[in-house]
Every structure is written in C-alpha cells, then in structure tokens.
Amino acid sequence: MKLTDRTIKALRPKDHAYKKADGKGLTLLVNADGGKHWRFRYRFHGREKMLSLGSFPDVSLSLARQKRDEMRRVLALGLDPSVERKKERLRAAFASSDTFEQMASAYIAKRQAEGAAPRTLKKQKTFLGALRADIGAIPISALTSEQLLAALQKHETRGKRTLANEARAFASRVLQLAIAQGRASRNVADDLRGALIAPLPGGHAAITCPKELGRLLACIRAYEGETVTSLCLEILAHVFVRPSELREARWDEFDLEKGLWRIPAIRTKLRREHIVPLSPQVIRLLKELRRHTGNQAFIAASSVKPDQPISDMTFNKALRSLGFDRRHHVAHGFRRTASTLLNEQGYNRDWIERQLAHVERNKVRGAYNAAEYLDGRRRMMCEWSSYLGELLDEAQKAKRKQ
Missing domain, CATH: 3.30.160.390 (Integrase, DNA-binding domain)
Structure with missing residues (x-):
C-alpha cells in the first residue's frame, strides 16, 4: 500500500x-x-x-x-x-573550490613556470588584487559577465581605465585556462570586449623637445639624492632600454673593454638576448657606478638591501623630485624620447627598432640574430651619446647665465 x-x-x-x-x-x-x-x-x-x-x-x-x-x-x-x-x-x-582567485593564482604559477619575467608576474598579481575583493571568492564556473563587469567598472569610474581593460584581459586568460581544464564552460570576460571605456590615447610620458631634454639631463646631473640613482638615470637616457632591464642588470653582463652589454633572454620582454652597444660616455658612467656597486651583483644595488636591486619605483620617484611628473616624463619615456629624436635625425629605422628590441613577430618565431645591425647601431649609439652631451652642455650654460 x-x-x-x-x-x-x-x-x-x-x-x-x-x-x-x-x-x-x-x-x-x-x-x-x-x-x-x-x-x-x-x-x-x-x-x-x-x-x-x-x-x-x-x-x-x-x-x-x-x-x-x-x-x-x-x-x-x-x-x-x-x-x-x-x-x-x-x-x-570541485566547482566550489575552484574560485576565481584560486584559478588566477594557478594561472600566475603557470606563467612563472613558463619563465615569465618578474615584472610580468608582478603586473598579473596587481590585476588579481584589483579583482579579488569583488569576484575572488566566486566559483570560476559560476562567474557571470555582470559580476566581472561590475568589478571592472569600479576601477573605470576611478579613472583607472588602463587597469580596468588590462584586468579584463587577464580575467580572460584565467578563464581560458579554466575552460581548458574543464573547470568552466564559458569565457565571460570575452563577452565584455568593448564594454569598458578605452584608455586615453598615448604611451609613456616622454620629453621629445631637445631643449627640454637638455634641461632634464642637467637636472639629473645635479640630483642630490642617491648617486646610484642619478648615474642609472643618466645611463638610461643614453641606452634607452626598459627601466627594469637596467635596474636588474648584473655586472657580469657587461664587457666594458668591448663596449657591449648583453641582456640575457630571461630578462627581456621577448625572451631573446639583446645586445646594447656602449658609447664611451656610457662606459665612463658605468665605471663611476662601479665605484659604488662594483662589489655587488647588481649594478643598481640597493643601499638598504645590497643583494637586491633598487625598487622599481626609484627612477620615477627621482624624476618627480626633480619636477618631472608622470604627465611630463617617466623613466620608460626615455625609449620614446630616443625613438622620436633619432627618427627625426634620419637614422636607419631598422637600427632604431632593433636597438629598442622591437622585433617583428615572424622574426621572434623564426630566425633571430641578437647582433643584427650591430655596426650601424654602435655608430648610432655613440652619436646619440654625443648629442645628449651637447644638449646637457647647452642646458648647463643656460642655467649659469640665469
């Protein structure tokens, strides 16, 4: 019954x-x-x-x-x-334990195992930090585009458009990994393409006026802070590598006799060795710098922790103290400065691009020669240093007349 x-x-x-x-x-x-x-x-x-x-x-x-x-x-x-x-x-x-934060951490660990540069890993941790409070605890399989958009728009409304857009791209890569592992079925971050306000145009702030550049060089030469910082900033103006490449440089990468600096692949953005010809002026600056940090591994060794390089904010803090804020000129801007003025002066564009470590994608995937255009680049770098010296002299003379 x-x-x-x-x-x-x-x-x-x-x-x-x-x-x-x-x-x-x-x-x-x-x-x-x-x-x-x-x-x-x-x-x-x-x-x-x-x-x-x-x-x-x-x-x-x-x-x-x-x-x-x-x-x-x-x-x-x-x-x-x-x-x-x-x-x-x-x-x-499985789904409840696979939160966005856990998957994002797994993605960052994967990129670290693949040899991603420390600065890349740091940026990815920044993106995770920007999203953690709002969606970090949400299961990756349950995350919706509305939840992600709300988290991103909090940064957008604060004027951090670049952060919001880059965090969306980061979330997309995390979700793609989750899909590949069977932990999510849809990439909701891709649904948000075009939903955010685009970042303001323009790259890193940079001085491209020769007279202003001379004034900047004179200010760096007169900097009253750490000597290591001022020497590195001056070197950066001459070699225009990425700031992290100089900040993390080690003395064993330099051959001052041959006038060459070989940046190992592990520290470059494209994971390819990059050769920087050193002008006589840069060699003199390096020899002066060696008097301060020659007993350390890093050329820009920290005075507080000598076994580590100076902070990644050191250069820009020094520039701000000299009156050059992030709207005017930043450490990374020396690359744009050099590119603009060298192109205006008629140098071979291939020399300039190669010296900036800008390589066509097909070359990155295929044959690659770290010494490409080396003779031409060496001449260009020596002439660039001489040009900077002239701008510095003019700025110092103008200042003495005041």
Missing part, C-alpha cells in the same frame, strides 16, 4: 527500526528514536544497493518520489545512481 502524508505522520517509533514501502524501491525507515528516513533500493548488475534520499519532513513524500523517479531514469540509462551521485558531489565540490 502506498504511503500518504497522514500515515507517515502517524507512524510511531518501536523498540527496533522498521520500514514502510511506498513502491518502486522507495521505502521509509523509521528508527527507534523516531527519525524517519527515505531510502531507495535497487539492483544494479545483480547486486542490491541502497541510496539515502533525505529525511521526513524535510524531504516530503512527493519530493522523495521525484528523487526516486530520477534515480530510476538513471538506471534506465544503464548507469549506477550511487556512482552518478558521487560523481555529481565531486563535481560540485
């Missing part, structure tokens, strides 16, 4: 547990303590098995029958309901 809500409520405990059948494998177990628990009994490959479907009244009679019918449909497909339930629980546990 099938059960009813009235008969179930009327069941009283006995000295021992007993069962009441509802049909099609569904039974109600009444324990001696009065607890009433639903059970589904079935046979799979000749073996009798049992599944718990919850307790009455939390699971009503109608809901227990629905669960029984679901289990019978699984059986009809030739599957074991007990095994399928375990799989579902594992999938649910």
